[in-house]
Amino acid sequence: MGIPGAVPECFVREGVYRALLAAARSLPDGIGLIVLDGWRPWRVQQYLFDTLHEAIHHHQPDLSEAELLERTREFVSVPSRDPLAPSPHLTGGAVDVTLCDADGLPLDMGTLFDEAIPASHSDYFERLETLTPQQNKARDHRRLLYHTLHQQGFTNLPSEWWHFDYGDQLWAYYGSHDHAVYGPAELDTIENRWRRQLG
Ligand SMILES: C[C@@H](N)C(=O)N[C@H](C)C(=O)O
Numbered sequence: 001m002g003i004p005g006a007v008p009e010c011f012v013r014e015g016v017y018r019a020l021l022a023a024a025r026s027l028p029d030g031i032g033l034i035v036l037d038g039w040r041p042w043r044v045q046q047y048l049f050d051t052l053h054e055a056i057h058h059h060q061p062d063l064s065e066a067e068l069l070e071r072t073r074e075f076v077s078v079p080s081r082d083p084l085a086p087s088p089h090l091t092g093g094a095v096d097v098t099l100c101d102a103d104g105l106p107l108d109m110g111t112l113f114d115e116a117i118p119a120s121h122s123d124y125f126e127r128l129e130t131l132t133p134q135q136n137k138a139r140d141h142r143r144l145l146y147h148t149l150h151q152q153g154f155t156n157l158p159s160e161w162w163h164f165d166y167g168d169q170l171w172a173y174y175g176s177h178d179h180a181v182y183g184p185a186e187l188d189t190i191e192n193r194w195r196r197q198l199g
């Protein structure tokens with residue numbers, strides 16, 4: 001999507017990979033799991049944050065800085081490499097996922113991935129009094145995604161139907177775990193390895 005610094009592969013922690021495999025294998029026949037995003041470099045997190053922050057400011061110039069920050073954080077975490085509070089995707093514990101049919105085509109989830117609108121809230125269709133047949137389908141797809149990942153120990157971010165965490169701080173918070181198990185991670189490139197080894 002033209003994001004500077006983005007990596008073409010989806011990297012996640014091994015524990016996350018194993019849990020995703022178990023989730024995918026537990027889906028009904030003819031339904032698959034698509035991993036849209038996993039580990040993210042800090043530069044990408046910063047770009048996403050700045051881009052959404054600017055877009056919201058452009059759309060609603062009267063918002064105070066605090067309101068703007070709150071609106072941005074609803075859909076993009078604050079970029080942070082702080083080991084005590086890293087952005088979830090920087091840990092390799094956060095994943096963005098959706099469901100697909102037997103041909104690999106994404107199922108209708110009611111919004112597209114990364115739409116920064118209230119309809120992206122995971123429980124959006126649960127709160128509507130009446131649903132069209134299409135909305136009913138989208139709600140059922142969200143339920144299937146949520147329960148399949150929950151079953152394997154993931155937690156969901158309530159503002160995004162596609163975002164799930166395993167072992168990071170959002171997981172600790174929403175899953176009532178004592179603490180996170182994953183901190184910020186870097187790719188194991190030859191450059192990073194030599195830097196680590198040679199100080
Ligand atoms: C940008 C979106 N796909 C996402 O991952 N949002 C969460 C809140 C994040 O940035 O951690």
Ligand SMILES: [Zn+2]
Binds near residue numbers: 162
């Ligand atoms: Zn995410």
